[in-house]
Amino acid sequence: xxxxxxxxxxxxxxxxxxxxxxxxxxxxxxxxxxxxxxxxxxxxxxxxxxxxxxxxxxxxxxxxxxxxxxxxxxxxxxxxxxxxxxxxxxxxxxxxxxxxxxxxxxxxxxxxxxxxxxxxxxxxxxxxxxxxxxxxxxxxxxxxxxxxxxxxxxxxxxxxxxxxxxxxxxxxxxxxxxxxxxxxxxxxxxxxxxxxxxxxxxxxxxxxxxxxxxxxxxxxxxxxxxxxxxxxxxxxxxxxxxxxxxxxxx
Amino acid sequence: xxxxxxxxxxxxxxxxxxxxxxxxxxxxxxxxxxxxxxxxxxxxxxxxxxxxxxxxxxxxxxxxxxxxxxxxxxxxxxxxxxxxxxxxxxxxxxxxxxxxxxxxxxxxxxxxxxxxxxxxxxxxxxxxxxxxxxxxxxxxxxxxxxxxxxxxxxxxxxxxxxxxxxxxxxxxxxxxxxxxxxxxxxxxxxxxxxxxxxxxxxxxxxxxxxxxxxxxxxxxxxxxxxxxxxxxxxxxxxxxxxxxxxxxxxxxxxxxxxxxxxxxxxxxxxxxxxxxxxxxxxxxxxxxxxxxxxxxxxxxxxxxxxxxxxxxxxxxxxxxxxxxxxxxxxxxxxxxxxxxxxxxxxxxxxxxxxxxxxxxxxxxxxxxxxxxxxxxxxxxxxxxxxxxxxxxxxxxxxxxxxxxxxxxxxxxxxxxxxxxxxxxxxxxxxxxxxxxxxxxxxxxxxxxxxxxxxxxxxxxxxxxxxx
Ligand SMILES: Nc1ncnc2c1ncn2[C@@H]1O[C@H](COP(=O)(O)OP(=O)(O)O)[C@@H](O)[C@H]1O
Ligand SMILES: [Mg+2]
Numbered sequence: 001x002x003x004x005x006x007x008x009x010x011x012x013x014x015x016x017x018x019x020x021x022x023x024x025x026x027x028x029x030x031x032x033x034x035x036x037x038x039x040x041x042x043x044x045x046x047x048x049x050x051x052x053x054x055x056x057x058x059x060x061x062x063x064x065x066x067x068x069x070x071x072x073x074x075x076x077x078x079x080x081x082x083x084x085x086x087x088x089x090x091x092x093x094x095x096x097x098x099x100x101x102x103x104x105x106x107x108x109x110x111x112x113x114x115x116x117x118x119x120x121x122x123x124x125x126x127x128x129x130x131x132x133x134x135x136x137x138x139x140x141x142x143x144x145x146x147x148x149x150x151x152x153x154x155x156x157x158x159x160x161x162x163x164x165x166x167x168x169x170x171x172x173x174x175x176x177x178x179x180x181x182x183x184x185x186x187x188x189x190x191x192x193x194x195x196x197x198x199x200x201x202x203x204x205x206x207x208x209x210x211x212x213x214x215x216x217x218x219x220x221x222x223x224x225x226x227x228x229x230x231x232x233x234x235x236x237x238x239x240x241x242x243x244x245x246x247x248x249x250x
Numbered sequence: 251x252x253x254x255x256x257x258x259x260x261x262x263x264x265x266x267x268x269x270x271x272x273x274x275x276x277x278x279x280x281x282x283x284x285x286x287x288x289x290x291x292x293x294x295x296x297x298x299x300x301x302x303x304x305x306x307x308x309x310x311x312x313x314x315x316x317x318x319x320x321x322x323x324x325x326x327x328x329x330x331x332x333x334x335x336x337x338x339x340x341x342x343x344x345x346x347x348x349x350x351x352x353x354x355x356x357x358x359x360x361x362x363x364x365x366x367x368x369x370x371x372x373x374x375x376x377x378x379x380x381x382x383x384x385x386x387x388x389x390x391x392x393x394x395x396x397x398x399x400x401x402x403x404x405x406x407x408x409x410x411x412x413x414x415x416x417x418x419x420x421x422x423x424x425x426x427x428x429x430x431x432x433x434x435x436x437x438x439x440x441x442x443x444x445x446x447x448x449x450x451x452x453x454x455x456x457x458x459x460x461x462x463x464x465x466x467x468x469x470x471x472x473x474x475x476x477x478x479x480x481x482x483x484x485x486x487x488x489x490x491x492x493x494x495x496x497x498x499x500x501x502x503x504x505x506x507x508x509x510x511x512x513x514x515x516x517x518x519x520x521x522x523x524x525x526x527x528x529x530x531x532x533x534x535x536x537x538x539x540x541x542x543x544x545x546x547x548x549x550x551x552x553x554x555x556x557x558x559x560x561x562x563x564x565x566x567x568x569x570x571x572x573x574x575x576x577x578x579x580x581x582x583x584x585x586x587x588x589x590x591x592x593x594x595x596x597x598x599x600x601x602x603x604x605x606x607x608x609x610x611x612x613x614x615x616x617x618x619x620x621x622x623x624x625x626x627x628x629x630x631x632x633x634x635x636x637x638x639x640x641x642x643x644x645x646x647x648x649x650x651x652x653x654x655x656x657x658x659x660x661x662x663x664x665x666x667x668x669x670x671x672x673x674x675x676x677x678x679x680x681x682x683x684x685x686x687x688x689x690x691x692x693x694x695x696x697x698x699x700x701x702x703x704x705x706x707x708x709x710x711x712x713x714x715x716x717x
Contacts, residue, residue: 002661023662025629056661057624057654059558059617066563119633154567158633178565190521194567201508201515201709202633243521 009051012099018049022115025158026070026177027052027100036094036103047093048107052100052177067100070177075102077150077176086144086221088163088172107161107172116164118171119157122203122210130169134162135210136217138171142195143221145173146188146232153178155195157202189235192218193243306422308463309456347717349690350381360440360690361393363428363464364682367417367457368449368477369501370408373397374424375679376432376439379686390487393432395672395679396424405537407530414452421460428678436468443685446474447706448502454702462700472700473685473693477676478503478708481642482514483687484680489667491640497627497655498708500643500676501526504623505708506568506630512713517630518568525619526645528572532615535580536608543675548612549648555613557606559595563618568629570622579615583608620651624658637664647674687715 006020009028018030030049052067054060078092093103108116113123118138122131138160145152152159152173159175182188195214200207222229353360359378366373375395382388400416402408429436444461447454465472482496496507496514504525506518523531526545533544538551562578564571585593591602598605627639639659641652652668659666673680691714 002663005661023632025632026625053661055621055625055658057657058621061558061560062563062617062621065560154629156567156633178567190566193521194569197516197519197569198567198633201517204511204513204515239521 005053008053009049009101012051012096012101013049016049024050024175025154026055031106046106048090048102048104050102050104054100068097071095071097071100071102073179074176077179077181078104081145081148081150081173081176084144084148087141087148088170089176090172090174104174107174108163116162116169117158118160118162119202121162121169122157122206131206131210132213134169134171135213136220139214139217139219140221141171141173141217142191142214143218143229146191147222147225147228149181149183151180151182151187151191152176153180153191155191156198185231185235186239188232189239192232192236193239196240302422302426304467305425305460305463309418309422309460347383347691347715349379349383349687349715352690352692353381354440360686361434361438362441362443362473362682362686362689363425363439364443364475364480364678364680364685365421365425365457365461366445366477366480366676366678366681367421367453368445368447369453369676370400370402370413370416371397371676372400372417372420372424372457373676373678373681374421374428375677375682376428376434377679377682377686379690384487386490390683392679393434394428394430395677396428396431397675397677398424399542401541404539405534406540407534410450410452413450414456417453417456418460421457424678425460425464436470439468439470441471441473441685441689442468443473443475443681443689444700445477445480445681445702446700447703448477449702449704451702451704454704458700458702462697465697465700471689472695472697473688474695474700474702475681475685475688476706476708476711477681478505478507479514479711479713480680480684482507482640482708483684484673484677485640485642485667485669487683488669488673489640491638491665491667493636494638494640494667495627495630495634495636496640496642497623497646498643499525499623499641499645499651501530501645503643504570504572506626507708508630508634508636509713509716510634512716513711514708514713516707516709517633518570518626521566521569521571522573523576525572525623526643528576528619529615529645531576532579532583532612535583536612543644545645545648548616549650551609552612552616552650555607555609555611557610557613558617559606559610559614561614561618563622565622565625568626568633570626572619572622575615575618579611582606583611586611616648616650620648620654623651624654627655628658628662631662631664637662638667639664640667642669642674644675647671691715 005028009030010018016032016034018032020028021031022029028051030051031046032049033044033046035047052071054067055063075092075095078089081087081089082091090105090107095102111120114120142155154175159173161172161174162169163172196211199210203210219229359380361376361378363374363376376393378391378393380388384390398420400408400413442461442465444458445454461472478498481498493509498505498507502524504520505516507514507516529548530544533548538547562574564574582596586596586604586606591597596604596606631637631639639655641655645651646668656666
């Protein structure tokens, strides 16, 4: 992780002690115990600061535009989704779109192989008992998201965090930077296809099971509205077919 | 970064000059003969060498009119059956990969010839491995690597039938040339490797025919190779990248790949057209020359552009889509050519003068497409926790793409690996190399199985030679 980027983040966060915990796909993730505008009440309460640094490889115009667009999209969608029925996302605390900074509720905890993301948890491969119910719950949650007319845009097992509810893990969706609102079946179908392929590549040994549990949960999430579910499924098959038929010349 | 670029192509004309050149009768060789790369000299087809004469006859007598439905049984029946050692194929995977289980007693090296012709390049290469696992101390030796590209006139793509004809016309000469350059005799060869797929049917088949004929004439086993695996393995061998995320970018493929559990898994890919295809098609819209390659010419024009025009940006997780971008920029180019002054992006609405040049369009297209490629590569790196990137495939030669990737990787304190045009662009040596790895693991093909397939996914191949 590049030090100059950490310094840059700190320069936007004067007097706020942050410590880097990970470098995601496009952002640096820090934790802090300082709340941006309230007196911290709970001793040891942690917050997430998500910083999208400028990308040197991108044309500055494109870079500024993407950073701003994604930070705002993520903030707006989290705002809309927080508290929605059957959906769990981190609450949003503050936004600085120009500098690409979000303050978020801290989700999850450490497990044997790192943070409690669905990816790490599935990579553990030992506690198989709740994999099925967990993946069904994720599918269910994505269905509810889609029914609200929201597309995640980057569904992978890295972008689902797990939280302990009592003794049980429950999923929480994060990373809405590529998300957008849409009621097109095409967008929802592509969202599912991206997830299917991520499962296939990241968890190849059990991908068939995982994908069918996700889809069963997705179906259930539509509740009485099975007509909508069928429409998405029909398009989903089309999208998969396109993938298979795509020419690979050269 | 190990990228020494081959710079034998002369300074390219500006867009105007290129177009003027195009308006004169285009300087291209008719499809039947194809054109030659500077490094390859023409060989006489009337060469009386008996070894190649037989091969010439087989390749020449094949009727390619209906090549997609060509019945291989006809050929199979006509030729002797090859007796091959097939012991190894059913053996399970051992924990430590042993690449010398099938070594011939008393021999210290393996040598393979590889034939590639899945698109418009025909390549033949000869590689040598010493016994033992490959490493920085024990590297594969490239004995020869020759290529001939079928170039079409500006504004035209290459059609399967003409491309197959080009390959058929050149394959014997290239094989001969590569054997001579390598200085090996056919007795030294262990196997003949050919591209099984993916690619265009007719060109693939013309090369399979040559490989089969050669295998019969020289009594050598055949190994079919996945083209993408060829690129990846050659890239790893040349650069020494150990376990990188691989960005595979070519005329027909756009994939982000990482290795796990004996397969190269596809983490991200295009949802519609390939990057090379997108660039080639835009080059056709602009009617710029296809020599040395349309993508190279776009790259040169892009260097002269500076105005960035906003284009759609379509990353979907680790996948991406490019057809919408192509449609949009094609429209801009057409409006520019037609002088459609109502287009506010292109024309200044007060003066009615164009404020955007073709060079700017090339520049903006590259900036947008490559930013998307680098972004999905970074997504895959974060997802699988690695900081190495290897770029392979023809578009991987692009210096701007390499620079952008380098900038991204440096911010992750990682390393980037890329090769020059000898290995990036389709070639025979990568087929020889990947095929030889399969051969050393005991893989053997029955003659009837030495067919090609237009669709052949990277993750279908069991990577037995890695653990
Ligand atoms: N609210 C959060 N609580 C706990 N960890 C988080 C939170 N948000 C992100 N992370 C951690 O940081 C990583 C990257 O964050 P993410 O939002 O996915 O950004 P990116 O777009 O860079 O992938 C996640 O995979 C997760 O491990
Ligand atoms: Mg993420």
